[in-house]
Amino acid sequence: MNEETGLRERKKQRTRETLSRTAIELFLERGFDQVSVAEVAAAAEVSKPTLFRYFPAKEDLVLHGIADHQGEAARVVRGRAPGERALAALRAHFHERLDAHDPITGLCDIPAVVAYRELLYGTPSLRARLTLYSLEDERELAAALGEAAPEGVDGLVARLAAAQIVTVHQALARVNWERLAEGASAVATLGAAHADADAAYELLGSGLGVRGL
Amino acid sequence: MNEETGLRERKKQRTRETLSRTAIELFLERGFDQVSVAEVAAAAEVSKPTLFRYFPAKEDLVLHGIADHQGEAARVVRGRAPGERALAALRAHFHERLDAHDPITGLCDIPAVVAYRELLYGTPSLRARLTLYSLEDERELAAALGEAAPEGVDGLVARLAAAQIVTVHQALARVNWERLAEGASAVATLGAAHADADAAYELLGSGLGVRGL
DNA sequence: ACGAAAAACGCAACCGAGTAACAAAAGATT
DNA sequence: AATCTTTTGTTACTCGGTTGCGTTTTTCGT
Numbered sequence: 001m002n003e004e005t006g007l008r009e010r011k012k013q014r015t016r017e018t019l020s021r022t023a024i025e026l027f028l029e030r031g032f033d034q035v036s037v038a039e040v041a042a043a044a045e046v047s048k049p050t051l052f053r054y055f056p057a058k059e060d061l062v063l064h065g066i067a068d069h070q071g072e073a074a075r076v077v078r079g080r081a082p083g084e085r086a087l088a089a090l091r092a093h094f095h096e097r098l099d100a101h102d103p104i105t106g107l108c109d110i111p112a113v114v115a116y117r118e119l120l121y122g123t124p125s126l127r128a129r130l131t132l133y134s135l136e137d138e139r140e141l142a143a144a145l146g147e148a149a150p151e152g153v154d155g156l157v158a159r160l161a162a163a164q165i166v167t168v169h170q171a172l173a174r175v176n177w178e179r180l181a182e183g184a185s186a187v188a189t190l191g192a193a194h195a196d197a198d199a200a201y202e203l204l205g206s207g208l209g210v211r212g213l
Numbered sequence: 214m215n216e217e218t219g220l221r222e223r224k225k226q227r228t229r230e231t232l233s234r235t236a237i238e239l240f241l242e243r244g245f246d247q248v249s250v251a252e253v254a255a256a257a258e259v260s261k262p263t264l265f266r267y268f269p270a271k272e273d274l275v276l277h278g279i280a281d282h283q284g285e286a287a288r289v290v291r292g293r294a295p296g297e298r299a300l301a302a303l304r305a306h307f308h309e310r311l312d313a314h315d316p317i318t319g320l321c322d323i324p325a326v327v328a329y330r331e332l333l334y335g336t337p338s339l340r341a342r343l344t345l346y347s348l349e350d351e352r353e354l355a356a357a358l359g360e361a362a363p364e365g366v367d368g369l370v371a372r373l374a375a376a377q378i379v380t381v382h383q384a385l386a387r388v389n390w391e392r393l394a395e396g397a398s399a400v401a402t403l404g405a406a407h408a409d410a411d412a413a414y415e416l417l418g419s420g421l422g423v424r425g426l
Numbered sequence: 427a428c429g430a431a432a433a434a435c436g437c438a439a440c441c442g443a444g445t446a447a448c449a450a451a452a453g454a455t456t
Numbered sequence: 457a458a459t460c461t462t463t464t465g466t467t468a469c470t471c472g473g474t475t476g477c478g479t480t481t482t483t484c485g486t
Binding site: 145199208210 | 337344348363364369372388412418426
């Protein structure tokens with residue numbers, strides 16, 4: 001069904017990647033706001049309108065890689081083993097991603113990745129746009145939690161739960177990245193990261209009440 | 214200490230308010246993106262640079278009113294009765310705001326307010342900027358939860374809890390607004406809104422586990 | 427009450443993000 | 457090869473936001 005063998009398609013994909021890569025390089029060197037899209041276009045050897053035909057906004061040059069993880073949480077919930085709890089599946093998946101040092105967990109000390117996250121967190125317009133992506137993520141997760149829901153999970157609960165889960169993932173990633181930004185190595189932090197994830201999921205499962213809040 | 218009786222200050226505050234009000238009126242009429250800042254400035258009878266001396270970005274013309282609620286959650290936690298749980302204080306406060314039909318709860322059917330929220334939710338750039346505000350809110354709340362913390366509440370738990378609480382508030386406000394957007398009246402929705410708030414806080418306190426997630 | 431420092435303003439010009447129009451080039455199709 | 461379609465470059469434009477500078481207005485010292 002899907003023989004993507006057009007010469008045209010290949011070229012398009014290459015230009016797309018070149019644009020994104022070139023842009024991120026420049027942004028890492030001198031900062032997101034200190035590089036104009038005209039510069040990026042010139043460095044990638046395309047015209048400015050062409051750049052915007054590939055990416056709807058300057059921010060998307062950076063976020064394009066992130067978009068791949070879109071809907072991951074929802075997929076994990078939908079693809080969980082029969083009888084397995086949604087929270088358990090998500091928890092196991094997060095631990096897996098930690099062991100794999102997936103950048104999405106914040107626990108990846110490859111210098112380029114650390115610098116990349118620094119760029120993300122340090123540029124308000126990037127954070128803002130990133131938020132819009134995760135809102136979509138949240139909606140998908142809520143839908144996944146709503147399907148095949150156990151008794152007592154109505155639409156409201158599904159939405160609340162989705163919101164909490166997505167939020168907690170972001171918080172965990174941020175905590176991990178903060179440790180790495182202070183110079184710690186990923187392997188040295190792995191244990192603490194697992195512990196944090198456990199604490200977070202324990203909290204999600206058992207509520208804030210057990211902590212005296 | 215604070216005798217704000219300068220003629221200058223009064224004038225400044227008036228122009229500030231005029232700008233914001235004029236802008237929102239125009240945005241409600243024709244949409245955020247269909248009105249240029251030059252138009253707003255002209256309608257408010259100031260020059261474009263002056264407009265930007267009062268508001269750092271076009272979005273802030275709309276969000277300026279919201280900023281007043283900044284740090285409210287943190288204040289509630291800090292000002293709670295001795296011995297009262299943070300979650301209980303927040304819960305009670307939210308119920309209060311519901312009864313007062315505070316726009317922040319989403320439960321306010323004054324047409325102008327409904328239209329305002331429609332503007333907010335319907336304009337991506339506004340939502341994005343609004344998110345940056347609530348991040349600040351979240352940080353303050355985390356700090357408040359961290360102080361005078363019960364045993365077992367370390368920095369991580371405080372941050373996670375703050376994130377969850379802020380997120381849940383947003384979700385509740387959105388649900389309320391959705392009901393109103395479908396034509397329901399605020400008083401008719403009040404009961405359901407209270408029930409939702411109870412469910413949400415119950416969920417926060419007891420965790421997702423009790424719901425079989 | 428008067429004059430000077432300071433603050434706020436308007437004007438004009440400018441920069442960068444993003445878009446529209448049209449013409450040129452390159453890939454696909456027969 | 458000839459033609460049709462898709463993609464690209466060029467130019468020019470709109471709009472958000474900023475800068476520099478001269479002018480007005482408020483405040484304050486005397």
